[in-house]
Amino acid sequence: MATTPMTYSPSQGAERRQKQQQMRRMSQELDWKRSDGRSFHQCRPACLQTGATNAASGSAYAEFGATKVIVSVFGPRESKKAMMYSDIGRLNCNVSFTTFATPIRGQGSDNKEYSAMLHKALEGAVILESFPKTTVDVFALVLESGGGDLPVIISCASLALADAGIMMYDLVSSVSVSCFGKNIVIDPTAEEEACQDGSLMIACMPARNEVTQLTLTGQWSTAKTNEAMELCMDACSKLASIMRSCLKKSANLSS
Amino acid sequence: MRDLQPSLNQTQRVRLQSALRQLHSLPSSSSSSPLSSVAVADPIQVNHDDNILKGHGTLDCDGEVVATLCGVVERVNKLVYVRALRARYKPEVGDIIVGRVIEIAPKRWRLEINFSQVAVLMLSSMNLPDGIQRRRTAVDELNMRSIFEENDVICAEVRGFQHDGSLHLQARSQKYGKLERGQLLTVPAYLVKRRKQHFHHLEQYGVDLIIGCNGFIWVGEHVEAGENVGMLVEDQKKTSTAEEESWSFTPLETRKHICRIANAVRLLSALGFTLTVEAIVDTAEASLASNIEINDMLGAEFFVQTAEREVQRRASMVRKKG
Amino acid sequence: MVGLSEGEKHFIRGGIAQDLRSDGRKRLQFRSISVETGVIPQANGSARVRLGATDVIASIKAELGKPSILRPDKGKVSIFVDCSPTAAPMFEGRGGEELSNDLSVALQRCLLGGTSGAGAGIDLSSLIIVDGKVCWDLYIDGLVISSDGNLLDALAAAIKVALSNTGIPKVSVLGASSDEQPDVDVSDEEFLQFDTSGVPVIVTLTKVGRHYIVDATSEEESQMSSAISVSVNRRGQICGLTKRGGAGLDPSVVLDMISVANSVSQQLITVLDSEIAAAEASEE
Structure with missing residues (x-):
């Protein structure tokens, strides 16, 4: 049956704040237990699938814990006439949230910030010279937002691009970490993200060891930054191998 | 198995899975060598002594040959390339294709053919309705719509790529033309x-x-x-009543x-x-x-x-x- | 939404006249329907309906709110449809807005009755908790994942199935004081099943030439001169009517279409009910 989200009765505000303060206090300690039982350096189980939609050239569906994203790729298609002639192809990214994605019912419009960040993350990986004068459209739809949305969107989008047969230098996988006082916690859920002290998100191409997108918020010491980056790069390469095995599995099915 | 997904009950699903498994276990008729599938950024085994030609879907990365597509590695003599399994259509000269007119431009029709760009069918690559071989005049250009309109389905042959990269078609034979x-x-x-x-x-x-x-x-x-099928459609436009139309139905x-x-x-x-x-x-x-x-x-x-x-x-x- | 040539249109018209459509169906035959419930775990109720290649998801969320002053004894329901760009690239940004608005308005008309709230397919008075103070706000969201014609019927079917899957938490009212917001205790455990016997389904009849067809694909829809969407409930009563398309219709033709829709909808309701029962049985 359906689970009850947190915002029900009108007098919710106070309760929620209390819960968050409790979490903050707990997270300052060293042996804090995460709500889903994971350890600090354990990511959520990743469930990836290609071929989710039938109208698109390529598509992928990703389910990381409570975060569910579906991405479809159209193209390469003819660019609109208004576009100037260009030797290289164009990549057009669009991220939108459904109205039922967040526990509090949202507006469901396009998220321009995420669209721009997705574009920057994928731009370095796609070989734009392979489809001159045409456009590749990437549409991401977040069905359920359970924390760590942007990393999941980026990883799912690069899987969909590979499924569509667009030439890429490498798969882009992405992971984010949160910091709570002295603790660094990988792949945060929505509740953890709400009361974090700082966050670091990395999108990288593991086989080439290049970082395509990096965002950091909060106050970090250099040592902690190094530690967090190493943790992320390691997690990214493991995620990329999961993505690769998913692609090989679907390749075997169709041959 | 993408588009149609009929809802199968339990026994049907089991039967389908076993049938698909058997199909994979059967050796494929084409190549006898085992398929080596690669994903993006997988390294490809090459013998570095020979000068291997790096073909489509491969990239040279620090001396290593790396795949840029997901697919199967094919080796032909000295050429190594990656063939995508669910590849997009790649036109070759002489291909017979079916396309739909999306635009009429000066002296040409633009057709949508499931390729990344639209294909072009020049007025000069098309037989005129009266069958005479002559130079296309301005009157012919104005009457292009009488030959093919927007959204018409046309069968044609790929003539080749022009120097600017666009794809040109020709429909000069009797077997090509409008499909109704x-x-x-x-x-x-x-x-x-x-x-x-x-x-x-x-x-x-x-x-x-x-x-x-x-x-x-x-x-x-x-x-x-x-057969001059064009006449049929013209009659349709004149006689729009249902009874007269019904005798021309299939x-x-x-x-x-x-x-x-x-x-x-x-x-x-x-x-x-x-x-x-x-x-x-x-x-x-x-x-x-x-x-x-x-x-x-x-x-x-x-x-x-x-x-x-x-x-x-x-x-x-x-x-x-x- | 690709265009069709005159020859293809002629072929489709011929097929409909001869009662053999492009995929072999008869004029009044639906495509195969497949139903899944509970696809959105964090919503109160959800369903996914596949009608041929058309794929839609409906999700229902219930939140506490205040009833409107005009109707203090009824809860509130709002229906909103979104066409996502994953269905077709032209739905990006504002492209799908017109279609989404059309669908939302048509669904509201068919399921929610008039402005006074009377005659609604969904029983609004079952959503009230404290008269004039606290009621349930139902937010029904439709999402179009893949579009191959007949979106309205698929969305209405998805909403019906989602409503049958919905559980409204049990609420006990504490504090009988006369101030503005009485305290309510929302139970996490017990749920009330929503009563869907009165929820209607929508059947869209598309008129092509002289005949009507049910469940048009997007190619057949491009051919239509006019279409009527009729919402019928189990008792055979008409709950809403929307006409689309520019061509004018003779009133006798309209009445004929309504009676045809009535008989077809009874079959559809039967099919949907059996699908719902099968989906619930497989869940347990």
């Missing part, structure tokens, strides 16, 4: 392999089947090549065959099997033999039966070879 009286189906382009014959006249059904290399398949009533028997063939094509593309005339006709015959309603051909039971039939056919082919 039928339906157009879209299947993934990798399911259509290049053969000697793409025009098929199925005599026992009275149906024309044109398998375009770009994945557009035309199933329609049989029309003799060169007869019911032919229509039933057209629908059966079309459903066979939809079914085979959903299963991911290569589309050949034999496969399509076999499926249609099997549906006639088992007395399945045309509509039920897209249902779960026939879906599973077709997969099982394909397993048997391939197994018998392997036995004949071995």
Whole structure:
């Protein structure tokens, strides 16, 4: 049956704040237990699938814990006439949230910030010279937002691009970490993200060891930054191998 | 197995899984070497002593040859390339394709052919209605719409690529031209392999089947090549009353065959099997033999039966070879 | 939404006249329907309906709110449809807005009755908790994942199935004081099943030439001169009517279409009910 989200009765505000303060206090300690039982350096189980939609050239569906994203790729298609002639192809990214994605019912419009960040993350990986004068459209739809949305969107989008047969230098996988006082916690859920002290998100191409997108918020010491980056790069390469095995599995099915 | 997903019950799902597993275990007829599938950024084994030519889908990265597509590695003499399994349509000169007109531009038609760009059919690459070979005048240019309009379905041949990269078509023979009286189906382009014959006249059904290399398949009533079909549509515009239109409809028997063939094509593309005339006709015959309603051909039971039939056919082919 | 040539249109018209459509269906035959419930775990109720290649998801969320002053004894329901660009690239940004608005308005008309709230397919008075103070706000969201014609019927079917899957938490009212917001205790454990016997389904009849067809694919829809969407409930009563398309219709034709829709909808309701029962049985 359906689970009850947190915002029900009108007098919710106070309760929620209390819960968050409790979490903050707990997270300052060293042996804090995460709500889903994971350890600090354990990511959520990743469930990836290609071929989710039938109208698109390529598509992928990703389910990381409570975060569910579906991405479809159209193209390469003819660019609109208004576009100037260009030797290289164009990549057009669009991220939108459904109205039922967040526990509090949202507006469901396009998220321009995420669209721009997705574009920057994928731009370095796609070989734009392979489809001159045409456009590749990437549409991401977040069905359920359970924390760590942007990393999941980026990883799912690069899987969909590979499924569509667009030439890429490498798969882009992405992971984010949160910091709570002295603790660094990988792949945060929505509740953890709400009361974090700082966050670091990395999108990288593991086989080439290049970082395509990096965002950091909060106050970090250099040592902690190094530690967090190493943790992320390691997690990214493991995620990329999961993505690769998913692609090989679907390749075997169709041959 | 992408488009059609009929809802299967438990036993049907089990039967389908076992049939697909058997198909994979059977050695494929094409190559005897094991398939080496790669994903993006997987390194490709090469012998660094020979000067290997790096072909499509590969990239040189610090001396290593790395794949940029997901697919299968093919080696031909010194050429190494990656062939994508679900590749987009790649036009070659001489391909027979079916396309739809999306725009009329000065002296040319622009067609959508399931490629990344639109293809161009020049007025000079098209036979004039009166059949005389002459220079195209300005009057011909103004009357382009009388030959082909927007959204018309046309069968043509790939003439080649121009220096600016655009694709040009030609439709100079009698067998090319406008297609009417039928339906157009879209299947993934990798399911259509290049053969000697793409025009098929199925005599026992009275149906024309044109398998375009770009994945557009035309199933329609049989029309003799060169018959002036254009006149029919013009009559339509004048006589818009229902009774006079109804005598020009396709007869019911032919229509039933057209629908059966079309459903066979939809079914085979959903299963991911290569589309050949034999496969399509076999499926249609099997549906006639088992007395399945045309509509039920897209249902779960026939879906599973077709997969099982394909397993048997391939197994018998392997036995004949071995 | 690709265009069709004159020849193809002629072929489709011929098929409809001869009662044999492009995929072999008869004029009044639906495509195969497949139903899944509970696809959105964090919503109160959800369903996914596949009608041929058309794929839609409906999700229902219930939140506490205040009833409107005009109707203090009824809860509130709002229906909103979104066409996502994953269905077709032209739905990006504002492209799908017109279609989404059309669908939302048509669904509201068919399921929610008039402005007074009377005659609604969904029983609004079952959503009230404290008269004039606290009621349930139902947010029904439709999402179009893949579009191949007949979106309205698929969305209405998805909403019906989602409503049958919905559980409204049990609420006990504490504090009978006369101030503005009485305290309510929302139970996490017990749920009330929503009563869907009165929820109607929508059947869209598309008129092509002289005949009507049910469940048009997007190719057949491009051919239509006019279409009527009729919402019928189990008792055979008409709950809403929307006409689309520019061509004018003779009133006798309209009445004929309504009676045809009535008979077809009874079959559809039967099919949907059996699908719902099968989906619930497989869940347990």
